[in-house]
Amino acid sequence: MTYRILAGQAADARGVRQRTVVTIEGGRIAELGTWTADCKAEPNDIEAPDALLVPGFVDIHIHGGGGRYLMEGTTDSLQAVAHHLTHHGVTGFLSTTITAPWQEQTQALAIAAKAMHSPDNGKEGAEVLGVHLEGPYINPIKKGAQPGQFIRPPSIEELARETGEDLHAVKVVTLAPEMEGALELIRWLTQKNIIASIGHTNATYAEIAAAIDAGARHVTHCYNAMRPLDSREPGVVGAAMARTELTAELIWDNHHVHPASCRALIQAKGVEGVILISDGIPGTSMPEGYTFHLGDLPVVVKGGTARLPDGTLAGSLLTLETAFQNATPFTLAQRSAMTSRNAAIALGLGNEKGLISAGYTADLVLLGADGRVQQTFVGGRSVYRA
Numbered sequence: 593m594t595y596r597i598l599a600g601q602a603a604d605a606r607g608v609r610q611r612t613v614v615t616i617e618g619g620r621i622a623e624l625g626t627w628t629a630d631c632k633a634e635p636n637d638i639e640a641p642d643a644l645l646v647p648g649f650v651d652i653h654i655h656g657g658g659g660r661y662l663m664e665g666t667t668d669s670l671q672a673v674a675h676h677l678t679h680h681g682v683t684g685f686l687s688t689t690i691t692a693p694w695q696e697q698t699q700a701l702a703i704a705a706k707a708m709h710s711p712d713n714g715k716e717g718a719e720v721l722g723v724h725l726e727g728p729y730i731n732p733i734k735k736g737a738q739p740g741q742f743i744r745p746p747s748i749e750e751l752a753r754e755t756g757e758d759l760h761a762v763k764v765v766t767l768a769p770e771m772e773g774a775l776e777l778i779r780w781l782t783q784k785n786i787i788a789s790i791g792h793t794n795a796t797y798a799e800i801a802a803a804i805d806a807g808a809r810h811v812t813h814c815y816n817a818m819r820p821l822d823s824r825e826p827g828v829v830g831a832a833m834a835r836t837e838l839t840a841e842l843i844w845d846n847h848h849v850h851p852a853s854c855r856a857l858i859q860a861k862g863v864e865g866v867i868l869i870s871d872g873i874p875g876t877s878m879p880e881g882y883t884f885h886l887g888d889l890p891v892v893v894k895g896g897t898a899r900l901p902d903g904t905l906a907g908s909l910l911t912l913e914t915a916f917q918n919a920t921p922f923t924l925a926q927r928s929a930m931t932s933r934n935a936a937i938a939l940g941l942g943n944e945k946g947l948i949s950a951g952y953t954a955d956l957v958l959l960g961a962d963g964r965v966q967q968t969f970v971g972g973r974s975v976y977r978a
């Protein structure tokens with residue numbers, strides 16, 4: 593089907609256009625034009641004079657939402673989360689595991705790998721772009737809300753054995769580079785074209801420098817669950833700011849990171865060096881008091897946060913829809929880069945996704961004047977309408 597979206601404004605990482613006509617053909621953007629006075633909408637067209645059209649958000653760190661959890665490891669839970677994400681403008685995501693018994697991690701991986709190769713991927717929800725393994729090769733002293741009893745010493749042999757043929761679906765592995773065996777694992781992952789991401793770590797600057805030499809190129813939820821910046825020991829945060837080799841994930845929910853710290857990171861790295869993530873958990877979009885279990889521990893939704901009984905933040909209730917709004921010190925183009933374009937590039941999809949440009953996949957979101965998602969398109973199909 594061919595149709596057009598006529599939007600009052602359109603923005604992507606390259607800039608802003610007023611009164612734009614986007615022609616969509618076979619799931620791709622065929623053409624961009626200007627919505628002039630003599631341009632009349634056809635019956636199939638979507639007219640949105642007050643809306644902002646942006647590239648669909650790409651969330652590379654997401655555990656669940658709307659009461660469903662990707663660690664349930666079922667097709668039903670994956671589809672439910674994929675659909676929930678479209679309510680918040682996400683058109684592609686990495687199904688993200690937590691540190692857990694291997695059988696649970698590989699089950700979630702297998703379900704996501706299967707979905708990636710299904711013709712139905714992206715038909716009714718956001719597209720599964722792969723898997724982010726958050727653990728189990730992390731540092732117990734920076735575990736955050738990850739269940740400590742399932743943390744493992746880094747092992748290439750174990751990871752290869754446990755993931756088997758589904759390894760191809762793994763796009764990011766969060767690990768602590770200071771653990772024994774981690775540098776070998778980083779080298780192996782890098783050879784396999786899998787992003788080794790530094791996270792849940794107490795690494796010193798020297799240890800991060802060695803990880804970068806081994807191939808690490810990414811930092812998991814920068815500031816959270818890592819050694820902070822200090823004058824004589826830059827830690828992981830200082831390394832993330834100083835080293836251009838690293839791209840940093842950031843949870844801009846105004847709970848995990850102070851907005852000034854968000855700005856400091858983005859100003860230090862440049863907009864192209866930061867990827868906004870949700871780190872969303874099942875409690876996202878659920879009512880106050882909603883409780884779910886992370887391993888054995890209850891996580892309760894309260895006052896915009898999700899916490900363990902001891903008060904530790906356990907993932908976030910953020911959506912990229914809200915992150916896009918929270919990042920208002922930055923321009924529309926900069927915010928689009930940090931919610932879509934940069935993630936697409938990191939995943940090797942920079943020629944297909946993350947821009948409103950001819951030839952690109954028609955993964956698009958219409959945002960209302962209030963910033964809320966009005967309509968979400970995945971591969972040109974309307975999958976959600978408010």
Ligand SMILES: [Zn+2]
Pocket residue numbers: 653655688726871907
């Ligand atoms: Zn996480």
